[in-house]
Amino acid sequence: MPNYWLIKSEPYEFSWQQLLSDKKTDWTGVRNYTARNNLRLMKKGDLAFFYHSNEGQEIVGIAKVTREHFPDPTAKGDTWSSVEFAPVKPLKTPVALKTLKQDVYFAQMDLVRLGRLSVGKVTPEQFAKICAMGGVKV
Numbered sequence: 001m002p003n004y005w006l007i008k009s010e011p012y013e014f015s016w017q018q019l020l021s022d023k024k025t026d027w028t029g030v031r032n033y034t035a036r037n038n039l040r041l042m043k044k045g046d047l048a049f050f051y052h053s054n055e056g057q058e059i060v061g062i063a064k065v066t067r068e069h070f071p072d073p074t075a076k077g078d079t080w081s082s083v084e085f086a087p088v089k090p091l092k093t094p095v096a097l098k099t100l101k102q103d104v105y106f107a108q109m110d111l112v113r114l115g116r117l118s119v120g121k122v123t124p125e126q127f128a129k130i131c132a133m134g135g136v137k138v
Helices: 016-022 033-041 096-103 124-133
Strands: 004-009 025-027 047-052 057-071 081-096 119-122
Touching: 004 124, 016 025, 016 047, 016 057, 016 081, 033 081, 033 119, 047 081, 047 124, 081 096, 081 124, 119 124
Parallel strands: 004 047
Antiparallel strands: 004 119, 025 081, 047 057, 057 081
């Protein structure tokens, strides 16, 4: 059974549309220890929500880990890690952060509790409920 995650990107830097166009990407530039540790826990085949931060503030798609953690090529040394992702599918209806914040069910979700964390954990139950809210099955 895969684990579930949420990865954030500002759409003007790297958007869901860009991931679809590129077909895969290395998730580089993470400089927070908790987020880095989450990257290091990811396994090939794990699924992650793709979240547009700042502009939009909504979950817009689902990506899959296609390569487990490796040294981030944008950093010196081996302190920071990167993971490769490929797109799986867009959500038919993006799920907004404000919608999640209004639902007590998501009160303990990393996205809601730790708003600045760029790579967070998602429980299987949260993943299933957000997929349903977004009109997709995985």
